Amino acid sequence: MSAAAARAAQVLTHLSHPDRLAVLASLSRRGPDGATITAMASELDLPVTRVGDAVSRLRGIGLATGTGNGVYRARLDGLREAASDIEKEQPIARLLVAYPELKSNFAHGRVKELPPTMSDRSELMGELLARFLDLDGLYEEAEINRRLSAVTDDVAGARRMLVETGWLERDRAGTTYGLGRQLPTDEK
Incomplete structure (x- = not known):
């Protein structure tokens, strides 16, 4: 398996967890305004620690970004890149x-x-x-x-x-x- 395919597999594996998928969907719905961990926890009815873990993992694979002021945004280009990598394979x-x-x-x-x-x-x-x-x-x-x-x-x-x-x-x-x-x- 190529490095690109391994990366795409990693992205898909991370998204198979329901908390991460829910957090990414929440960030995506909020668009460029983004959201704080607390706001997402409230919206998703999840503990702050689980939302924080999901955001951390999404940032780790490049599907979320943070501004340093506690606001996070979805980075959906990461999904497009993963899909493109799979297609190239x-x-x-x-x-x-x-x-x-x-x-x-x-x-x-x-x-x-x-x-x-x-x-x-x-x-x-x-x-x-x-x-x-x-x-x-x-x-x-x-x-x-x-x-x-x-x-x-x-x-x-x-x-x-x-x-x-x-x-x-x-x-x-x-x-x-x-x-x-x-x-x-x-x-x-």
Whole structure:
């Protein structure tokens, strides 16, 4: 696991505690005005010590800031950074950088929708997924499905699109697949 993924895991682990999540939500609702530990304890009906501990831990992972006068504020950019770090760890992220026109088809490293059939984006998506599959021979359908499932829930739709765009070729029985055409060497 990379340092960025470990950091994201740490943020999520800290937020799994109900007191910390409640305190972060309270700070977030208060916006730039922030809140004191006492005000949050009253609002959340929690002991001051538990709110103080939650604020301390949130500050430690960069999700809260303090001004020195006892007022704390949420720092939600820390959540965005954690989400971005997790997204960068997704298996297709490295390849997707070279296909910026397909970014809208992905969410968090997974295909959220396949482009319309016969569109330029369908051809590009086929090329991207063919690169992702990294085929160097013939593979059973189960292996193609396993690889595609790392980036899409619509495995059958993605496999069909790869065949229709010519990036994937199947045998007459429809059980064995291989690369249908050579990928361009000027890797995007």
